[in-house]
Structures are given as C-alpha cells and as structure tokens.
C-alpha cells in the first residue's frame with residue numbers, strides 16, 4: 173500500500189485517503205502537525221514513527237486518545253534518532269520486510285539536544301528518514317530559544333527589551349551540518365510549499381539508509397500569527413529568503429527554489445508577534461545576513 | 477475507514493484491564509475536538525473547483541473527498557481557517573458556531 | 576556428555592552467555608571495565624557465530640534508546656555499561672522500565688567520578704536502584720554467564736516485562752580468569768524460549784507506545800510497574816530451579832547463605848566479596864567463632880522475607896558494602912535495616928563501608944568486622960556507619 177514504493181508522483185489527487193495523524197490535540201492551525209500528517213500520508217501504513225518529547229509527542233499520545241493510526245512511539249527528548257535506529261535495526265533483525273522508519277523531531281530535539289544521536293544514526297547508515305519540523309523555538313515548554321531560533325526573535329528566554337532585542341544568535345546551519353556527514357539525501361522544505369515537501373519526502377523514502385528533511389513549520393501560538401495564515405506565513409519565509417529550499421544528493425548541493433527577487437523581509441516579520449519589536453536597523457541587519465547567505469549559496473551550490 | 481472515529485471508551489475498573497505499560501491501540505480516539513471550534517468551515521460546492529488545496533493543507537486532515545466533493549469531518553475540525561484562507565476560489569466560508 | 580570448559584574472564588563469560596541467549600540486537604558503548612564484553616560480542620558477530628545486529632552507537636544514551644527501539648518491535652536486546660556510562664543512560668533506564676521494555680544489561684560495577692577511578696565499587700548501580708530495573712549481583716564468572724541466560728528469561732516473562740541489570744564487580748570479576756563451564760546451545764534454547772509479546776509495534780496490530788498519562792491514570796501505571804517487579808520473585812525462583820535441573824547449578828534465588836543457621840554474628844554482603852567472607856567464616860569457625868554470611872543476590876526485587884528469616888537468630892548484624900549514600904549510610908544497609916525493622920529485629924546492625932574505588936577488602940578487614948560484631952553483641956557501644964580501613968587518622 174506504501175505509495176512511496178512507486179515512482180508515480182504523489183499529489184493530492186492520488187495520495188492515500190488514509191489519515192495517520194488524526195484527532196490530535198495540537199493547537200488549531202499548527203504547522204508541525206501538517207508536516208507530520210503529509211509525510212505519513214506519503215510513507216503509508218507500513219511505517220514506524222518515532223517522536224521525541226516536543227509538541228507532536230505531547231499532542232498525539234494522551235492516553236486513551238491515540239492519534240496515530242500507524243505504529244508510533246514517543247522517545248526521550250535526546251534519543252529519537254537512536255530509538256528510530258533501534259526500531260529499524262530491530263525490525264530488520266526480526267526479518268520484517270517492506271517498512272519504513274521515520275523520526276519527527278522539533279528544532280530543539282534536532283539541532284540541540286538530539287544532534288549527537290542524529291549524527292550517530294547517519295554515521296551508522298541506519299535506514300531511517302529523519303524529519304525536523306522547525307518552528308524555531310522550544311514550543312512544548314512554552315516558547316524558549318533553541319539553536320534554530322533566528323536572530324531577533326522574542327521568546328520567553330530571549331525577551332525583547334530596551335537592552336536586548338530578542339535572540340542574539342543566528343539560526344544554526346542545520347542543513348549543512350547534516351549534509352557534512354555525507355548523508356545520501358538531505359533536503360529543506362516548507363509547509364508553505366506542500367507539494368515540494370511531498371516530493372522530497374517521497375524521494376527521501378526511496379533511500380535505503382539515512383535521509384533527512386528540514387521542514388519549516390509555522391506555529392501560530394509561538395509566533396503570534398492568526399491560525400488561518402499558517403501555510404501562508406511558511407511560504408512567505410521562503411519568498412523573502414529567510415528560509416531556503418534546497419537538496420543535498422550525491423555530494424552536491426542544489427537550490428530547489430531560487431527567487432529572482434525576494435519578497436519583503438519587513439512584511440514577513442511585522443506579521444508576527446515574535447518580531448514586532450524589531451527596529452529598522454534590526455531588520456536591515458537580518459536582510460544583510462540573508463543576502464550574505466544567499467550570495468554564498470548561489471556561488472557554491474547548483475541552481476537554475 | 478480512511479480516518480478513525482470516536483470510540484466508546486470505558487476506563488478499566490480493574491488493574492488487569494489496564495494496558496501493560498504505556499501502549500495502546502493505534503488510532504484509538506476517546507473524544508472529539510469539535511468543542512474547540514468558534515468558526516466552522518462551510519464549503520460552497522457551486523464555486524468549488526475541486527482543486528484539493530484545502531485537503532492538502534488542513535493540519536488536522538479533517539477535509540476529505542466525498543465522491544468528488546469536498547467534505548469536512550466536524551467531529552475533529554478545529555476551525556483554524558487554513559482551508560478557507562488557502563482556497564483559490566473563496567469557496568469556503570468560516571461561519572460562526574452557534575453556542 | 577562431556578562438559579565444555581573454558582578458562583575465561585568475567586567479561587568473556589558474559590559475552591558467551593549473551594551469545595547463547597541469541598539476542599537480535601546489541602547496542603553498547605565501550606567503557607572500562609566492560610569493554611572486553613562488547614569486543615568479544617563484536618568478534619562473535621564478525622565470525623558469524625552470533626546472528627545479531629551490532630549497533631555502533633555514539634553514546635550510552637543512544638545505546639539504551641536503540642535497545643528500547645528494537646525491543647518495541649519485539650526484538651531481544653542486550654546492552655552493557657559501567658559507571659559514568661550507566662549514569663549517562665539514566666534517563667533511558669527509567670524509560671525502559673516504565674515502557675516495560677525487557678532489555679538485558681551487563682553492568683561492570685565501577686566507582687563514579689569524582690575523583691576519577693576506573694576501579695570497582697557498587698555506587699553506580701546502587702544509585703540507580705529506583706530506576707525500576709531488576710538488579711542481580713553475581714559472585715563469579717560462571718554465575719555471570721549463567722545469569723545472562725536467566726536474565727532474558729526473567730525480564731521477558733509476560734508477568735514481568737521489566738529490564739534487568741546483571742552486575743559484576745569491575746576488575747575483580749570482569750578481568751579475572753576462571754574455569755567456566757559453557758552450556759550447550761540446545762539446552763539454552765530449551766531453557767530460554769524466544770521473546771514473544773503482544774505489546775509491540777507490529778503491522779497486524781499497530782500500537783501507539785510510550786504515551787503520556789494524566790494524573791487520573793498515572794498512579795495505576797506505576798502500581799502495575801511495581802507489581803511487575805514483585806512478580807519477578809516467583810519468576811526468578813522458577814528460573815533458578817529450572818536452570819539447576821537443566822545445567823546442575825543452583826544459585827538459591829534472591830539470597831544465598833553460608834553457615835548462617837547457628838551464627839551469632841552475621842555479615843550481609845553483595846557481589847564478589849562474598850568469596851573472601853566465606854573463607855574467613857571457615858577460618859573463624861575452625862577457631863570456634865559462630866560467624867556466618869548472607870549474600871544478597873537481588874537488590875530489586877528485594878529479598879525482604881528471606882533476610883528476616885535468615886537473620887532471626889543473630890545477635891549482631893553487619894552489612895558490608897562498597898557504597899555510601901553521602902550524609903547517611905550505605906544503600907544496602909538502608910534496605911536491610913528496613914526489612915528487619917518490620918519484624919522488630921532490634922539487634923545491633925552495623926554498616927561497614929569500604930572497598931571504594933577499587934580498594935581491596937582483605938581477610939583481615941573481614942575478620943575485624945566479625946570481631947567487632949561480637950564485641951557489639953556483647954554490649955560495646957557502636958556507630959552505625961563504619962568506614963573501615965581508612966588510610967588516615969580522622970577526628971572521630
């Protein structure tokens with residue numbers, strides 16, 4: 173039934189009607205839950221899914237409300253990659269065939285506390301698809317700064333005041349950290365470009381071995397955005413260049429979207445409560461950082 | 477069934493009725509999310525072009541294909557409004573729930 | 576049938592016991608003095624003697640996480656650690672017992688930093704007594720091998736489904752060579768059935784596992800978890816009996832004793848030091864002293880009733896342990912004392928703390944303990960905690 177095993181492109185027309193993440197308690201309009209929902213629909217029912225502590229674990233498994241119709245498990249916060257590895261290796265040792273193992277972790281669970289285990293998983297070459305849904309903070313514990321919280325973001329541990337304007341650090345370069353392992357396949361995606369995300373999940377699912385997707389996933393609660401704009405805001409992040417869509421395959425980087433012209437960074441930021449405090453100078457510095465990053469990506473990576 | 481439905485869950489009254497450790501039937505839903513909603517999405521089938529954008533982007537998966545028509549599972553729709561906001565034809569209206 | 580014997584170390588005995596138990600997945604991270612076990616297991620996998628997946632995890636946290644993941648799909652799993660590594664696993668130890676994953680682990684008992692020391696004491700595992708694992712402590716390499724096989728049977732039993740830690744004293748057991756009898760694979764297969772559980776992720780009957788529970792249900796899960804460890808009492812005793820019938824070696828379940836029946840003073844021990852104590856008992860008995868020893872094998876579940884009965888006739892009791900809970904007393908002592916208090920045993924009970932960070936516990940030390948217990952039984956004043964064999968003067 174796993175449609176990922178055919179090479180027909182999965183689209184809303186032919187994707188399975190089955191819902192695997194259903195009746196969960198995520199906030200209305202949660203971007204992370206859309207990332208999980210779509211990926212599981214691509215991967216199909218013969219999927220083991222592992223979730224570390226974080227919003228998706230917290231909203232999906234509240235006894236007796238079990239929101240996954242496929243096999244799913246909560247792992248320790250730092251241990252999702254290694255538990256997913258154990259699942260994949262254990263199932264193989266038992267002779268189970270035709271299945272996929274996927275790990276879904278937040279930005280904190282991936283770029284901070286779970287990075288070591290993820291590195292080990294990739295190094296061992298375990299057959300796991302790891303998807304990081306990036307909502308740019310520790311949401312489950314109440315919006316604290318993570319290693320993927322961008323510069324200038326107001327969180328509950330990076331308050332914006334007179335002296336400090338939110339987070340003082342830039343987002344870690346997670347995609348390249350993962351690619352530097354020479355992983356067979358890595359990609360970035362956004363729930364604002366859902367078909368592109370589906371395509372990448374489908375491609376990653378073909379890999380026998382580790383694969384990684386970093387998907388930008390809005391959080392209306394933590395970002396201070398209206399629930400109905402969750403998909404739109406995740407698209408705007410890409411259009412204004414603060415997030416990028418790319419792939420790493422066979423040792424090569426490729427921009428899968430290379431905007432001729434960026435949409436306004438200020439417009440993107442000003443729509444969100446977490447950036448309301450930013451001054452024009454702050455926004456200018458965010459733009460400068462974006463331009464520097466894109467200059468390097470366009471120079472070093474393949475693109476159209 | 478392509479989506480789970482609410483089960484009639486009765487909390488075990490004896491310890492032997494409890495699951496052995498924290499593991500339980502996948503997709504077992506003991507309650508609905510309908511109470512979360514202040515607005516409900518209502519599809520205008522006359523203007524809908526069945527592009528499936530709403531089905532694609534619903535975070536809760538509560539939009540489904542019903543014999544060539546868009547339908548909503550109101551037991552689990554949270555009323556976030558993403559579907560209406562993303563519809564290219566404005567074919568979904570968010571209507572205030574009567575309390 | 577001629578029996579196969581090998582001259583091997585405790586670590587190697589563990590590896591052979593694990594191999595005979597046919598695990599599907601081994602996930603372990605090296606740490607002295609456990610390393611030889613994982614090296615031997617890797618060699619067995621390389622030679623094709625052991626048909627298991629050996630996972631080169633990047634840490635102990637990942638070792639236990641991977642083991643749990645494999646266990647969650649129904650695989651038989653093994654890990655091994657010691658000291659800092661065991662402590663680094665702590666989150667996963669509680670997770671494994673709460674998740675009812677019957678992972679089996681070998682722990683080479685080693686001192687805990689700071690100060691650094693690679694040598695033995697029991698502070699690592701005893702500090703994790705509350706992690707929900709069944710804990711057994713072995714006395715020699717043969718018992719180490721045998722207990723690996725028993726551990727899988729006990730941990731995986733449907734009434735138990737609880738992880739189990741087999742502890743052996745670092746260096747004293749892990750690195751000491753002994754003649755060890757190697758069980759026949761066919762007999763091990765007959766003793767240890769394959770792991771089977773309905774509580775796993777499978778595609779015929781998908782599960783959501785490791786869920787969260789509300790205050791309304793949490794206590795019930797913890798009640799059940801406690802019951803599972805208590806259920807292990809019957810299961811481990813049956814395993815001991817069946818093992819003896821099959822292999823001719825009996826370990827007497829939760830506790831073992833030597834010359835305790837008419838002993839006036841008793842030492843309660845844990846682990847390899849028991850051998851030395853037995854020797855001293857023989858020597859002192861020859862001189863006419865009524866001394867004896869009770870060896871605790873299982874710290875969890877705890878042999879409360881056995882200890883109550885075996886100590887009933889003693890006039891003074893000493894608990895000898897390589898552990899201290901700073902600011903109070905040794906953890907073994909606390910447990911023994913609690914068991915005896917429940918039956919109103921009010922004889923003097925001393926806590927001999929020592930052998931820390933690899934210091935030898937000599938026959939002379941043990942003789943002094945017995946002599947002190949005799950004096951205390953006769954009315955000499957005493958302090959409960961006795962840091963024996965300190966190399967310096969103190970202000971006490």
Ligand SMILES: Cc1ncc(C[n+]2csc(CCOP(=O)(O)OP(=O)(O)O)c2C)c(N)n1
Nearest residue numbers: 225226227249278279280281309310311312
């Ligand atoms: C070892 C450990 N440290 C801290 C926590 C508390 N904790 C649980 S979830 C979480 C934040 C998760 O953030 P992220 O991974 O970004 O996922 P999100 O909640 O945003 O979906 C934290 C700090 C924990 N469960 N375990």
Ligand code: SF4
Nearest residue numbers: 198199202227391393
């Ligand atoms: S806090 Fe954010 S990430 Fe968490 S459930 Fe709510 S919307 Fe989703």
Ligand code: SF4
Nearest residue numbers: 524525527528530563
């Ligand atoms: S997005 Fe609008 S037009 Fe497209 S299927 Fe949904 S309701 Fe119809």
Ligand code: SF4
Nearest residue numbers: 534553554556557559
């Ligand atoms: S309102 Fe939100 S939850 Fe309800 S159908 Fe639309 S997108 Fe789905």
Ligand SMILES: [Mg+2]
Nearest residue numbers: 278279309311
């Ligand atoms: Mg997050």
